[in-house]
Amino acid sequence: MFNYIKADLYRIFHKRSNQFYWLILASLFLIFVTFSSANANFADNKSELTEMYFSLAVMSLALFGSLIISPQFYYAVYLDELNSKGFVRLFSSGLCKSEYIVAKIFSSLVYMIVVFAFLALVYVGGFGILALLNNGAPFFTINQVGLLFSLVAYLGLFTIAFSSLTNLIALKWQSGNIPLFLFFIISNGFIANLIRWLNQLPMIRNFDVSPYLLSTNTGTLQDALMNGTFYGQQGQLGNQPPSAQEALRTVDSIGFQPFVIIGMYIVVTTVISLFILKHSDIKDNE
Template identity: 80%
Template sequence: MFNYVKADLYRIFHKRSNQFYWLILAGLFLTFVIFGSGSANFADNKSELTEMYFSVAVMPLALFGPLIISPQFYYAVYLDEINSKGFIRLFSSGLRKSEYIVAKIISSLVYMFVVFAFLAFAYLSGFGILALLNNGVVFFTISQIELLLSLVAYLGLFTIAFSSLTNLITLKWQSSNIPLFLFFIISNGFIASLIGWLNRLPILRQFDFNPYLLSTNIGEIQKALTNGIFYGQQGQPSNQPPSAQEALKIIDSIGTQPFIIIGIYIIVTTILSFFILKHSDIKDN
């Protein structure tokens, strides 16, 4: 299994499209930040530069991370291999189907860790450039670093949870295009909205499924993050950067229930993936 993990990670990291994707994303971010702050004067209050740079990263990451980061993780780890028309060779080489499920989780975690480390390097490099242009600035506070790590952890949990759920369809159909579309649909709450609408029917009105849906519990974490980031400081003007310390207080109020339900989803979908793959004929796409 570990030989397959190494081969899988080699495939993922040497895929040119994956490399270009993250390089372009990091380049666009750095270009936007550096040129966007070129006309600003931070001579009087250098901490404003740190706050500005922090807010420029944390706000888009909270709003667009699930749209531009998580789907790429899912496609690179789970779908690209199926799309390469060599799925059947995995198991003809002796790899067990149960090992495949576990190996994909390991590959996903390692891939996410390396990518986030690269993005953090690009982020800090951009901050260093701005610091040099402004004769040095104060570094990030502990609260700001904790808030950024909370966002990264959320995106990792978001990716693993919805990848595990969508992977039930991927393993059954052994196709890459429809599951990627379904990843967007499911992770953006469209299925949960449909279930909520069906829940209004007289025959189902007495059953409230909403608190137990994956999208609902992921949404609670996302809501706490966005509320903390955008509205964390009471009475804060809309043009001011977020207060990381106040944002962390809102995030701490989430409680453990959403995380427990999300964990149950991940465990159950992983077990179901094993049974689906075990009882499915592997197609030579």
């Protein structure tokens, strides 16, 4: 299994399209923040530079992380290999199907850690450049760093949970095109909204399934992280910067239930994926 993990990580990190994707994303972010601050004057209050830069990162992760970061993780780790030729050779070489499931989770974690570390270096480097252009500026507060870490952890949990759920289809079909589309549909709550609508039917309306849906619980975490991080939030002044402290306080108040339900989804879908894989004929995509 460890040999497969090493080979899998080698494949992922040496894939040119993966490298280009993150380089382009990092470049676009730096270009955007540079132009956003070009006409601003931070001479009187340099702390505004920190707040502006922090705001852009938080809002980008909160609004677009599930659309441009999580799907790439899922595709690079799981679906790219399914689309490649010779998927059957993985198991003909002696790799157990249970080892494959565990190895993919490990590969996903390592890939996410490395990518987020790269994005963090880009983020800090970009702030350093802006600080130098503005004759220095205060650095980030502990609460701001804590909120950014919380957002990163949320996206990691979000990716693993919805990857495990979508894999129920991907491993059955052994194709990466439709599952990627389904990942977008499922992770953005379209299926959950359909289930909620069906839940209004007379025969099942007495049992509310909404609190037990994966999208509901990931949405609870996302709402908590976004609380206090946007300008003009209800109860805030229109020009008040995001409050990392308030956002972290809200995260602490939601309790363990969303984490427990998300964890149960990961465990159950992983077990079902193993069952599907064990009872499916592996297709050679050549």
